[in-house]
Amino acid sequence: MTSGPGDLGFYVCGFVLLLVCAAKLPALARRRHDTLLRASCLLLFAGGCQMILAAPRSIVTLNRVTGIANVAAPTVYAVTTTFAGASLLLIINWRPGPPGLTRRWSRWCVAAYSSVVVAVVALFWAGDAPVEQVTLFDVHYATTPFIREMIVTYLVAQGVAMAAAGVLCLRWSLQVHGALRAGLRVLAPAYLLIVCYDVLRLVAVAARWAGRDLDFLVDPVSVLIATPVAVLGAVGFALPLAGPRLARTVRVLRQLRQLAPLWRALRHVPTPGAVRAPLPWWRTPPAVLLTGRKTALYDAILALAPYCDPEVRECAYRAALLHGGDGARAAATADAAMLLVARDRQRAGLPQPAGTPSMPVRQAWDLLPLSSALASPSLPYLLNRLATPQKAAHHE
Template sequence: MSLVVYMASFLLALAALLLRRPRRTARSPLSIATRATAFIAAVCFFWSAPVTLAAVNHAVGVSNIGAPLTYSSISALSCSLIILLIHWRGGPQERIRRMTRMAVAVYGTLIIAIVALFCLAGSHEERLRDLDTYYANTPYMREMITLYLLGHLASTIVLSAVCLKWARDEVTGLLRTGLRLILAGLLLDALGFTLAKVTAVVARWLGYDLDFLSTNVAPPAAALGALIYSAGFVLPRLASAAATERQSLATYRALRPLWLAVKDVATTPPVAEPTWWQLWWQLPSSRLYLLEANIRDALLQLTAYVDQRVGHTTYAAAVQRGEGRERARVASEKAMIIDGIRRASGSGAGPADPPEKFRVTVDLVELAHVVHRHQRAAPQQMGIQ
């Protein structure tokens, strides 16, 4: 069973890593809540594995000390799921903060109660797989087990009700698919884990033995359910992130001709330009940020080769053709940059007449297309058409 639980823990931890925000991206409460939920779920399954429980009990020297640790992590997971749903739905920030504080207060109190009840109980015989049913009639242990099951069941019911309402009325596309996955995972968790555990514990109270529900049915059902509803939370965010990275990759490829044209102008080393063997694991958004920084630095150093006379001539010609002032200014800027690249490569005729102030405002992708077009048309003689 430990292998199944460890596999679920690994996949959930991987999801938390995949949801990391790119550098320079503003911190989002929703992103933080999503990653925190996936991470807490990974920790929860890691602690619940019999191998981990045995190691913790042996390391601390207290029989079954892993039980309150596992039950507390399950309660923390229930709380994080509710908080994630609160942030996912959105709304006024004050309402989000109020509901988040309420969830933390309720489940924080539950966790304190679980730890306190364990300290009061007498559970001297170590049980790694059937603690819930073995101690179902033991004072204080009985209450501890009941509390964590009720807390988890309550979060499951709340999440299911809200997700069902949203899936019916308010959302479409990937978000609806995500909500359906969450519902499927919660249903499996409610029936396969919580109901199985409750049935086995109540059976012990009534003098029957249905321990197999707690030891053989509940753990794999909980692992599978967690993977399914975590996928539901993660899917819309991963899809959005993937679309952003695809756009970043397309922009990165579009800017490469511009960088190849201006990189020799730079007199200082590029800004942390990755080596070829690093590119395979860097996100396109990170690579794009570095490339844009290097290009802007090189364009700044290109100022010495810029001829303002070329800009004035191009601007006047554009206005004469009937173009607006802004379009004429952009054409003038492109002309000066391309002429500057030509002069920097030694192909220009005569000294440049650089302006006192030159600031690049033209869109870099648009500039890269112009540079690429002129390089293909006349590699040795570039000019604005």
């Protein structure tokens, strides 16, 4: 079989996994006794090696370099078994449970799958596989002594690990929420698809034992499962890690969008004594930008406090209630109207209203309802009733 587009897919996925593994090595060096971190690094390393070594070109190259026909088979099978064991080990340590029980299951998992790797290598050397097979090794040597035992051993070991990991993911997903639950719900079908992969190959091998030919179950049918498994596995492991951060970023961006009307209205209000550092949106993290924007808005409201007229607010509040708003919405609309009037009074250089307190009427300003009130269709009507200039009615 010659190299094709499939090789590139194998290599890209493999090198990405190895790069992620390399990024975790400094943390592993600092926390060498962290079983969960070790399991995740082993999983990433084994998965990366598995993808690279399973590429058809890699199989041919490894056989040629070593001069041993089909040596790539036990190599790939050993790495695949390591990946299966690492997956199960990661789920065991990832899932919360009694520490003693987790340690016992971890030791059992390591011992069992280390033994399988040794058995795969030993059975290959005990058998005889002289004719190179790149894609149909499992069925071609399904009746060869020792080689058939090697094939069945690795398929069963992988199937058991993937079935157990899939069931654990499904059970655990019922106990958690958010990104972790989503990740587990994606990982479970990925593991169960690998079980289907193993079953298809075992059926094809058993067919050879019965003298029948079901080789198509190995190639192309089982090969078609590799792509969705790789995608689901990557998404499943990424969601619990990136999901919470992504959710926080989405919440921050939503708040920035909600604050946009208030920011447009007050961004040019002079704030003597307040330091406003420029925060370009293209190179400022959203959370920092939100904090800076809220600080600037609070400074602007504080600067407008001497110009805020409680009578304006009271008049606007009554008008908002008559316009059909409930108490909370009418209060926010009245505060917004008072701030716009205060802004225009400050901008025009008019004197401060007599008897105005040094702080706005509301001591704890809730910026989001205030910003939402600026987009209210009733606000222009209120501003007109308060004889606010037309420019203010359009919120600049």
